[in-house]
Amino acid sequence: MRRIAHPLLLSAIVALCAPVLLRAADLPTLPQHLRDTGLYADASMSQLREGVLAFSPQYPLWSDGAVKHRWIYLPPGTSIDASRPDAWDFPRGTKLWKEFRHGRAIETRFIERAANGEWRFASYVWTADGQDALLAPAGGIREIPAAEAPGARYAIPAEDDCRACHEGAPVPVLGFSALQLSSDRDPLAPHAEAGAAAMDLRSLVARGALKNLPSELLAHPPRIEAANPEERAALGYLHGNCGNCHNDDGPLAVLEMTLAQRVGSASPDSVLRSVVDVRSDFRGAGGVARVAPGHPGASVLALRMRSREPLQQMPPLGTAAVDTEAMSLIARWIESLPNQTERTN
Numbered sequence: 001m002r003r004i005a006h007p008l009l010l011s012a013i014v015a016l017c018a019p020v021l022l023r024a025a026d027l028p029t030l031p032q033h034l035r036d037t038g039l040y041a042d043a044s045m046s047q048l049r050e051g052v053l054a055f056s057p058q059y060p061l062w063s064d065g066a067v068k069h070r071w072i073y074l075p076p077g078t079s080i081d082a083s084r085p086d087a088w089d090f091p092r093g094t095k096l097w098k099e100f101r102h103g104r105a106i107e108t109r110f111i112e113r114a115a116n117g118e119w120r121f122a123s124y125v126w127t128a129d130g131q132d133a134l135l136a137p138a139g140g141i142r143e144i145p146a147a148e149a150p151g152a153r154y155a156i157p158a159e160d161d162c163r164a165c166h167e168g169a170p171v172p173v174l175g176f177s178a179l180q181l182s183s184d185r186d187p188l189a190p191h192a193e194a195g196a197a198a199m200d201l202r203s204l205v206a207r208g209a210l211k212n213l214p215s216e217l218l219a220h221p222p223r224i225e226a227a228n229p230e231e232r233a234a235l236g237y238l239h240g241n242c243g244n245c246h247n248d249d250g251p252l253a254v255l256e257m258t259l260a261q262r263v264g265s266a267s268p269d270s271v272l273r274s275v276v277d278v279r280s281d282f283r284g285a286g287g288v289a290r291v292a293p294g295h296p297g298a299s300v301l302a303l304r305m306r307s308r309e310p311l312q313q314m315p316p317l318g319t320a321a322v323d324t325e326a327m328s329l330i331a332r333w334i335e336s337l338p339n340q341t342e343r344t345n
Contacts, residue, residue, distance in 0.1 A: 066106075067102075068099060074093070082178065083214075087170035095110070108123070108124045109122070111172065181201055276291045
């Protein structure tokens, strides 16, 4: 049976998708083959198209241990408007791809900003011989064989699943932002990829791909100003894995739980205030804190991240395996937090 998302998430999906369905007729038909999306320069699907740029966020999303590669393409003569540092405005015609590998390429996700300004999402499933990748149905695929994936199975998300995550953020593009592309990269970030610093804010500005970025962010590349390196990595992980939904201006803002970092306000204080010693009402757990200083086992945030029960796990979509490296980091961070008495003395 297909996993059922949390009721709050389902409500958010309905709210986000209703206007999109009305505009679907305005968008051209998606290509049936990945090679026709503009990623590759040749039919062999081995050489990238000119102008396609590889990048890696410093706080990558956990995807059950998949190896991922990411690319972006901006139409010639266009650039990203970064005058709003936490909500970049991407030009129409922007395309992004993310390839997932478990031993072999299994899926490539595709995001495009259409000529009418709307964003559309698709997934392409690779054939076993690696020669082609075909458009997946909009409803996703429950599972496909993948010998090296957890449980030897891999699920292709539905389009609604993609929108639920991407459209909960101020801008639907995740992982390509001022904080994620800062040259001041976090050496403790879980699952950070080798060579990831090749594409950063300075190189984007030098290419003319990024304009109107506040000069302060070039002089002093953004970073999370945490109490110590371990807290910086923990808060960065929460930003990259949870902040797209848990922020102060998306559909779940009503929860008043902010895990997204803002480069205009790099201090983690707003995040800490929303979780540390804050009572959680999850399943009526009155008196239990989202984060209980010194006690990972009594912290709802850690418990839900460790769970894979469909109505309890966080994130609710896109993962079937617990990120043990990140859970160890989160536990150490919670253990290091001072209790209320220590903070007020």
